Amino acid sequence: MKKRNLKILAVLVVVLFAVTLFAGCAKKEEPKQEEGKQEEPKVEQIVLKAASTPPADHPYNLGLVEFGKLLTERTNGKYVVETFPASQLGSEREAIEGVQMGTIDLSVVSTAPLAGFSDAFLVTDLPFMFKDYNHVYKVLDGEIGQGIMKNLEGTGLVGMAFWDNGFRNITNSKRAIMTPEDMKGIKIRTMENQIHMDSFKQIGADPTPMAFGELFTALQQKTVDGQENPLPIISTSKFDEVQDHLALTGHFYAPAPLLMSQALWDKLSAEEKVIFQDTANDARDIERKMITDMNDKLVGELKAKGMQVTEPDKSLFQEAMAPVYDKWQDKVGKDLIEKVRAAGN
Numbered sequence: 001m002k003k004r005n006l007k008i009l010a011v012l013v014v015v016l017f018a019v020t021l022f023a024g025c026a027k028k029e030e031p032k033q034e035e036g037k038q039e040e041p042k043v044e045q046i047v048l049k050a051a052s053t054p055p056a057d058h059p060y061n062l063g064l065v066e067f068g069k070l071l072t073e074r075t076n077g078k079y080v081v082e083t084f085p086a087s088q089l090g091s092e093r094e095a096i097e098g099v100q101m102g103t104i105d106l107s108v109v110s111t112a113p114l115a116g117f118s119d120a121f122l123v124t125d126l127p128f129m130f131k132d133y134n135h136v137y138k139v140l141d142g143e144i145g146q147g148i149m150k151n152l153e154g155t156g157l158v159g160m161a162f163w164d165n166g167f168r169n170i171t172n173s174k175r176a177i178m179t180p181e182d183m184k185g186i187k188i189r190t191m192e193n194q195i196h197m198d199s200f201k202q203i204g205a206d207p208t209p210m211a212f213g214e215l216f217t218a219l220q221q222k223t224v225d226g227q228e229n230p231l232p233i234i235s236t237s238k239f240d241e242v243q244d245h246l247a248l249t250g251h252f253y254a255p256a257p258l259l260m261s262q263a264l265w266d267k268l269s270a271e272e273k274v275i276f277q278d279t280a281n282d283a284r285d286i287e288r289k290m291i292t293d294m295n296d297k298l299v300g301e302l303k304a305k306g307m308q309v310t311e312p313d314k315s316l317f318q319e320a321m322a323p324v325y326d327k328w329q330d331k332v333g334k335d336l337i338e339k340v341r342a343a344g345n
Contacts, residue, residue, distance in 0.1 A: 048081045048105040048264070051089040051098065053212050058236045059294070060108045060256060061085035063163060063287030067106075067258075070279045075272065081106070087213040093192075100156035102263035108163055108256050112193040118151030122332045123340055125195040127321040128314070130167075130253040133292070135344035140255055144339055149257070158260040160280035164288040165230050165254035166295060170247040171239055171307075172226025173219070177247035178312050180204070180320040189215055189227040195328055196228075196252065199321045219243060230254060231298040232291055240305045247310045248299070249317055258284070 050068070052060040061083050068081025089095055089104055093113045098104030114121040123129065130136045139145055140162040149159030170177055172186055184204035190196045197207040208224050218224050219242040226243065233239075234246070258280050268276060303309050329337055 043076060043078045045077060046079050048079060049084060049089070049103075050081050050106040050108075051084045051095040051104050052108045053087045053092055053095070054085060054233055055236045056083075056085040058085065058232055059287050059290035060163070060165075062290055063283050064106065064108065066286045067279055067283035070282060071276070074275050074279060091211050091213065096157070096259065099259050099261045102156075102261045105261050105264050107259050109259060110165060110191065111255055111257060112191045112196075114152070114257065115193075117155050117157070118148070119331050120148045120151050120333065120336060122195060122328065123148070123336050124253060124255050125193055126328065126332065126337070127195075127199045127251050127324060128318040129337075129340060131344045136164075136253055136255070139340050139343045142343070144336075144343065152259075156262045158262055158265045160258040160260050160277065161284040163256040163258050163284050164291045165256040166232060166291050167250035168228045168230055168252045168254055169234070170226060170228045170249050170251070171234060171243040172245050172247075173222065173243050174225050174245070176245050176308055176310050177249070178310055180317055187225045189218060189224045195324060198327060199251070199324050202324055203317070203320050216242065228252075230291070230295075231302075232294045235294070235298050235302065240302055240307050244306075244308060245310070246299075246302055246307045247312055249312055250314060251317055251321070 048068075050064045052058070052064065054060050064081060064083045068083070071079050071081060089098060092107075092109045095104055095107040096109060096113055099107050111121045111124050115125075130139070145162055149162075152159045170183075170188070172188065174186055175182060177183060180203040183200070185206065187206040187208055188200055189210045190200060190207045191212075192209040197209065200207040210218060210224070215224075215227055216237060216239070219227060219239065226245075227239065228249075228251070229237075229239075234243075260276070260280075265273070265276075299309060325337070
């Protein structure tokens with residue numbers, strides 16, 4: 001009996017030793033917290049929706065991607081940006097409405113739909129308003145541009161920065177364009193922008209407003225003969241597949257405001273507002289460089305793809321479209337027009 005008890009006791013000792021040894025090992029594996037150092041609280045991640053209408057490889061979307069990377073880094077992972085290019089969340093007008101309602105947080109759009117909030121946005125739509133990019137940046141990044149953006153106050157939109165779309169050029173499937181007379185009778189798609197339409201009517205073209213998402217099919221089916229857009233959009237939208245001729249007219253400059261929902265802006269702390277604004281400006285510079293880099297190489301690439309490229313005398317188009325100013329200067333604001341022009345001298 002004693003021997004049996006001794007055996008049981010020996011087994012219990014072995015088990016107890018094993019349990020103690022395991023507990024000791026488990027304790028050693030736990031990381032030691034430094035004295036006085038508190039565990040960092042987990043940051044709740046907020047995903048922001050950003051919309052644009054051109055394809056995913058256009059600088060609008062690529063700029064939003066860069067904006068997201070910078071914002072995530074600068075907010076220690078709190079904010080993440082998910083992009084929705086190629087009109088996934090609707091047309092520009094629908095995207096603007098979404099930003100107003102807070103269902104979309106950010107969007108890069110053209111200025112044309114913003115004229116519904118303020119006539120001041122129309123100044124960039126006038127033909128040959130800007131001489132070059134230096135003139136553009138001086139106006140839009142300065143007091144004039146800030147004044148234009150302030151007109152969005154109270155609309156549910158916050159104008160963060162003027163990004164870039166570029167100078168617009170004409171493509172068509174009918175003929176090479178060298179003079180304004182060559183545009184007579186050409187049915188050309190335009191945005192829903194009355195100044196743009198009046199400008200093309202002035203040179204005898206037939207402007208037809210149409211949503212961008214419908215444009216490729218309309219060109220393919222020859223519902224319209226041509227369209228006008230900056231080179232990066234012409235390239236990324238593959239218009240070279242349905243258009244034979246490209247004329248480097250540079251007739252309108254197209255800025256691209258980055259808009260933020262007022263609902264989102266109001267939720268940000270003062271520190272976060274500074275981060276968002278600085279990030280919008282830094283991403284603007286990145287996006288602009290993408291546009292200018294593309295402009296430098298795209299003419300050659302489009303030629304290689306079969307497009308016939310002409311370089312018309314821009315002064316002829318400028319002179320032919322000049323009467324548009326007489327019609328629109330009272331609505332746009334004569335003083336604003338003069339200020340923008342003076343900034344280019």
